[in-house]
Amino acid sequence: MKPRHKRFVLIGVGIAGLALSASLVLSAFQKNLVFFFTPSQVAANEAPVGKSFRVGGLVEKGSLKRDADGLTVHFVVTDTAKSIPVVYRGILPDLFREGKGVVTQGKVGPDGLFRAEEVLAKHDENYMPPAAQDALNQATAKTAAQSVVLPPKGK
Amino acid sequence: MLRARFLIPLAVFAAFIGILAVGLTLDPREVPSPLINKPAPAFNLPQLAQPDKTISQQDMLGRVWLLNVWASWCVSCREEHSTILELARSGVVPVLGLNYKDERADGLAWLARLGNPYQISAYDRDGRIGIDYGVYGVPETYVIDKAGVIRYKRIGAVTPEVVRDKILPLVKALNGNA
Amino acid sequence: MVPELGHFALILALCIALVQSILPLVGAARGNDAWMALARPAAQAQCLFIAVAFGCLTYAFVSNDFSVKYVAEHSNTQLPVAYRVAGVWGGHEGSLLLWTQMLGLWMFAVSIFSRSLPQEMVSRVLSVMGMVAVGFLLFMLIASNPFERLLPAALDGRDLNPLLQDPGMVFHPPMLYMGYVGFSVAFAFSMAALIDGRLDASWARWSRPWTTVAWSVLTLGIALGSGWAYYVLGWGGWWFWDPVENASFMPWLVGTALVHSLAVTEKRGAFRSWTVFLAILAFSLSLLGTFLVRSGVLTSVHAFATDPKRGIFILAFLAVVVGSSLTLFAWRASKVGLGGRFALVSRESMLLTNNALLLVAAGAVLLGTLYPLALDAFGLGKISVGPPYFEAVFVPLMAPALFLMGIAPLARWKQASLPELAVRLRWALAVSFVAAIVVPLAMGHWSTMVGFSMLLAAWIAATSVVNLKAQLAHVPKGRIGARLAQLPRSYYGMLLAHLGVAVFIAGVALVKGYEAETDVRMEVGDTAHLHGYTFRFTAINAVKGPNYTAERGTIEVTRGTESVVTLNPEKRLYIVQNMPMTEAAIDAGFTRHLYVALGDSITPTTWVVRIYHKPFIGWIWGGCLLMGIGGLLAAFDRRYRARARAGSAQLAGAAGLNASAAG
Numbered sequence: 001m002k003p004r005h006k007r008f009v010l011i012g013v014g015i016a017g018l019a020l021s022a023s024l025v026l027s028a029f030q031k032n033l034v035f036f037f038t039p040s041q042v043a044a045n046e047a048p049v050g051k052s053f054r055v056g057g058l059v060e061k062g063s064l065k066r067d068a069d070g071l072t073v074h075f076v077v078t079d080t081a082k083s084i085p086v087v088y089r090g091i092l093p094d095l096f097r098e099g100k101g102v103v104t105q106g107k108v109g110p111d112g113l114f115r116a117e118e119v120l121a122k123h124d125e126n127y128m129p130p131a132a133q134d135a136l137n138q139a140t141a142k143t144a145a146q147s148v149v150l151p152p153k154g155k
Numbered sequence: 156m157l158r159a160r161f162l163i164p165l166a167v168f169a170a171f172i173g174i175l176a177v178g179l180t181l182d183p184r185e186v187p188s189p190l191i192n193k194p195a196p197a198f199n200l201p202q203l204a205q206p207d208k209t210i211s212q213q214d215m216l217g218r219v220w221l222l223n224v225w226a227s228w229c230v231s232c233r234e235e236h237s238t239i240l241e242l243a244r245s246g247v248v249p250v251l252g253l254n255y256k257d258e259r260a261d262g263l264a265w266l267a268r269l270g271n272p273y274q275i276s277a278y279d280r281d282g283r284i285g286i287d288y289g290v291y292g293v294p295e296t297y298v299i300d301k302a303g304v305i306r307y308k309r310i311g312a313v314t315p316e317v318v319r320d321k322i323l324p325l326v327k328a329l330n331g332n333a
Numbered sequence: 334m335v336p337e338l339g340h341f342a343l344i345l346a347l348c349i350a351l352v353q354s355i356l357p358l359v360g361a362a363r364g365n366d367a368w369m370a371l372a373r374p375a376a377q378a379q380c381l382f383i384a385v386a387f388g389c390l391t392y393a394f395v396s397n398d399f400s401v402k403y404v405a406e407h408s409n410t411q412l413p414v415a416y417r418v419a420g421v422w423g424g425h426e427g428s429l430l431l432w433t434q435m436l437g438l439w440m441f442a443v444s445i446f447s448r449s450l451p452q453e454m455v456s457r458v459l460s461v462m463g464m465v466a467v468g469f470l471l472f473m474l475i476a477s478n479p480f481e482r483l484l485p486a487a488l489d490g491r492d493l494n495p496l497l498q499d500p501g502m503v504f505h506p507p508m509l510y511m512g513y514v515g516f517s518v519a520f521a522f523s524m525a526a527l528i529d530g531r532l533d534a535s536w537a538r539w540s541r542p543w544t545t546v547a548w549s550v551l552t553l554g555i556a557l558g559s560g561w562a563y564y565v566l567g568w569g570g571w572w573f574w575d576p577v578e579n580a581s582f583m584p585w586l587v588g589t590a591l592v593h594s595l596a597v598t599e600k601r602g603a604f605r606s607w608t609v610f611l612a613i614l615a616f617s618l619s620l621l622g623t624f625l626v627r628s629g630v631l632t633s634v635h636a637f638a639t640d641p642k643r644g645i646f647i648l649a650f651l652a653v654v655v656g657s658s659l660t661l662f663a664w665r666a667s668k669v670g671l672g673g674r675f676a677l678v679s680r681e682s683m684l685l686t687n688n689a690l691l692l693v694a695a696g697a698v699l700l701g702t703l704y705p706l707a708l709d710a711f712g713l714g715k716i717s718v719g720p721p722y723f724e725a726v727f728v729p730l731m732a733p734a735l736f737l738m739g740i741a742p743l744a745r746w747k748q749a750s751l752p753e754l755a756v757r758l759r760w761a762l763a764v765s766f767v768a769a770i771v772v773p774l775a776m777g778h779w780s781t782m783v784g785f786s787m788l789l790a791a792w793i794a795a796t797s798v799v800n801l802k803a804q805l806a807h808v809p810k811g812r813i814g815a816r817l818a819q820l821p822r823s824y825y826g827m828l829l830a831h832l833g834v835a836v837f838i839a840g841v842a843l844v845k846g847y848e849a850e851t852d853v854r855m856e857v858g859d860t861a862h863l864h865g866y867t868f869r870f871t872a873i874n875a876v877k878g879p880n881y882t883a884e885r886g887t888i889e890v891t892r893g894t895e896s897v898v899t900l901n902p903e904k905r906l907y908i909v910q911n912m913p914m915t916e917a918a919i920d921a922g923f924t925r926h927l928y929v930a931l932g933d934s935i936t937p938t939t940w941v942v943r944i945y946h947k948p949f950i951g952w953i954w955g956g957c958l959l960m961g962i963g964g965l966l967a968a969f970d971r972r973y974r975a976r977a978r979a980g981s982a983q984l985a986g987a988a989g990l991n992a993s994a995a996g
Contacts, residue, residue, distance in 0.1 A: 070939070
């Protein structure tokens with residue numbers, strides 16, 4: 001091969017490799033995007049069926065129930081306008097509490113029950129997961145009432 | 156051609172910074188609250204200093220006033236406190252407090268120590284009124300007009316800039332209109 | 334008084350930094366020796382004053398001075414002293430101070446260990462580092478002053494985030510920052526070379542050991558952080574692809590590329606402008622990482638915008654540093670030329686391919702980290718990309734890179750021959766295939782993922798052995814120990830770091846493939862079984878720590894009739910912040926970890942307990958440790974000192990020649 005040809009081959013291989021890896025990254029990105037929805041949006045059937053997505057809001061007071069096995073928990077996530085029942089099997093994060101912000105990831109079934117694969121509430125007291133906060137902002141724009149509060153410091 | 160190739164990283168970076176700069180100009184603290192231009196939610200709460208007396212938003216009808224939600228356990232309240240004090244002392248606008256989810260003794264001690272800018276503080280122990288007002292976190296500040304309508308809401312500490320650029324002009328305008 | 338002293342020390346450091354960033358640079362341009370000579374003492378004095386400031390803040394923490402706002406927000410009288418010290422870097426302002434302190438220490442080191450470098454070079458390098466320091470000191474003084482007072486003083490502090498109250502957190506940030514900031518040396522060297530207009534092998538040789546040390550420390554820092562997440566977050570995971578982790582991982586990926594690219598530039602004179610570009614990129618990503626983590630953008634994009642002063646400063650600083658360096662790069666590097674040529678199959682081409690793969694990987698991480706943030710900032714919706722994305726990207730990108738990693742060290746520079754390589758590596762390939770089949774079967778069941786990973790891990794290990802044999806062939810005959818001692822330290826460093834990668838991959842694959850987990854509801858007296866181990870929940874007691882209360886479980890682990898260990902997982906409640914924390918109990922063995930964490934309590938004596946059996950998970954950090962040690966070994970090779978001396982002699986000679994030619 002002449003040096004000039006060699007250079008072409010080199011550039012060609014380089015561009016092909018780059019294109020290949022770029023398409024790999026972008027397709028993986030496309031496939032694994034997880035969208036966030038508010039309970040109101042879910043109620044309005046905006047969320048995809050059969051695909052994993054995230055729902056955020058507040059854990060409704062008094063809604064946490066535990067099955068006899070001690071592992072399966074039921075609770076209701078609300079943005080104060082609409083609510084969605086959630087079931088989750090596993091250990092809840094340390095900061096999961098009724099009346100506090102939460103984000104869960106999972107799928108919604110035909111029965112309208114949200115089957116969570118993951119529950120996120122791993123932040124400090126003063127902090128509301130931004131996604132959960134956003135859900136509340138959107139809901140309050142409609143209902144003009146909400147209950148996100150910072151709790152007093154422990155006594 | 157050689158030069159152009161070396162300019163690519165710079166161009167990509169410039170675009171990146173441009174995007175970030177636009178993102179920065181969005182200030183989410185100016186929350187378009189659903190309560191703006193709506194009547195301030197009604198309350199009738201015991202006063203902090205005199206538990207046997209009550210205070211209601213109706214008492215302030217006919218005046219432009221500020222409602223400042225505060226608590227003794229809140230660090231940002233301490234931060235904005237001097238600003239609020241100064242604003243109250245200037246006498247431009249009456250400031251009422253809403254002592255939120257606090258112990259009465261703690262709240263009073265806090266005011267005694269740091270100075271009391273409030274004409275009166277309402278005492279909302281369970282935070283029930285806070286819910287009506289859509290309190291995200293303490294502190295929050297509302298400007299309420301003569302008809303009892305909320306005209307402005309600030310989440311987080313009030314800074315001198317906010318007073319200068321937002322609150323004072325608004326108060327002036329609201330007083331002028333009547 | 335002490336906080337004001339610290340504040341004053343920062344102002345003085347800023348003044349010195351200004352002098353250091355201007356005069357030596359101008360001196361180097363004009364050939365003014367006196368101005369150039371300022372660089373070293375200025376760097377040392379600046380480091381000293383930052384250390385004074387750092388000491389003052391530490392003193393404020395240790396003495397519970399809650400009249401300092403930052404202390405009041407991040408400490409508490411109940412907090413144990415060690416964590417009060419760690420509290421110094423527990424928040425935004427203190428982290429910046431730690432960052433600047435690290436920069437000061439690196440500058441100090443450069444000023445000491447650069448005796449053999451030409452005066453112009455040292456002056457320019459320290460000048461550039463001084464500019465970076467100016468940026469950070471200004472930022473602290475204008476928008477993030479750690480010494481800001483809180484008047485009247487708070488009675489007690491808000492306490493350090495309980496997540497950070499852990500020995501791992503005491504060491505992790507300093508290590509990580511030392512690595513991050515270490516790339517500033519490589520950056521400063523490349524800037525100096527661009528200003529000088531000479532990007533040659535000697536430049537690469539000077540900056541190489543610095544870069545390698547920074548890379549090693551960053552590796553160890555990231556590993557510490559991962560270990561911390563593993564036992565503090567209580568989920569048994571060791572890497573979450575969390576934006577905070579990604580922020581440290583991106584500079585690491587680019588830094589890895591840089592370390593290898595520097596080797597090529599030093600040995601072959603090739604990749605010159607590419608190496609400079611990587612040095613700029615590695616440091617830019619370090620800056621980005623620092624700000625991403627510490628500016629609050631990640632907890633909420635909006636937190637960033639709410640304090641526009643900070644946000645705008647950060648953006649302006651990034652724009653100035655990265656923008657000016659890329660402009661300089663575009664202006665100067667285009668004139669550098671290509672350097673050594675090489676064939677399609679050669680060690681250079683393989684290293685270049687690996688460089689490209691690492692860079693694409695870093696780009697993929699950047700996309701996954703920043704894209705959701707950008708969408709959010711523009712109000713275009715909220716999305717997240719989780720581990721599945723990163724895994725989908727990393728496996729196909731890293732597999733060829735790891736394969737090449739086995740071959741490249743054996744391939745010849747300039748032009749290699751594939752048939753020859755195939756002959757030399759056939760045994761290594763055979764061994765790898767055997768490992769790929771045997772290991773999964775020995776672990777219990779076949780899994781393609783594990784088989785493939787073991788193939789790669791064994792490939793790297795086996796090719797290292799082949800490489801060592803080949804190297805020994807060049808050493809004169811003698812006793813094996815003596816012959817081994819003949820090989821240079823940097824060579825062993827390379828082998829060790831590569832072996833570290835193999836160990837790491839083996840650990841990751843075996844954990845992913847064979848870990849077992851169970852969440853069980855246990856009452857005191859109950860037993861659970863996992864992977865042949867029996868876990869008996871024998872007691873739960875209330876205990877009291879210095880600043881927390883806790884429920885401590887006692888779980889006795891047996892295997893058959895033999896007692897293995899007693900584990901004490903805790904559920905803590907940190908009093909001041911009213912924050913619960915899961916403290917997992919781990920029995921760490923060479924081939925497996927047993928991991929027990931308390932979940933929710935159902936009744937006072939009934940708890941949900943999470944139990945893991947994690948085979949070979951320790952190898953993940955063991956691998957990182959090997960990489961880090963390997964890097965350090967390579968960086969402290971004798972030849973850097975020897976050659977540096979020779980290099981300066983050469984230069985002096987060349988200068989003499991020039992002078993005589995001119996005269």
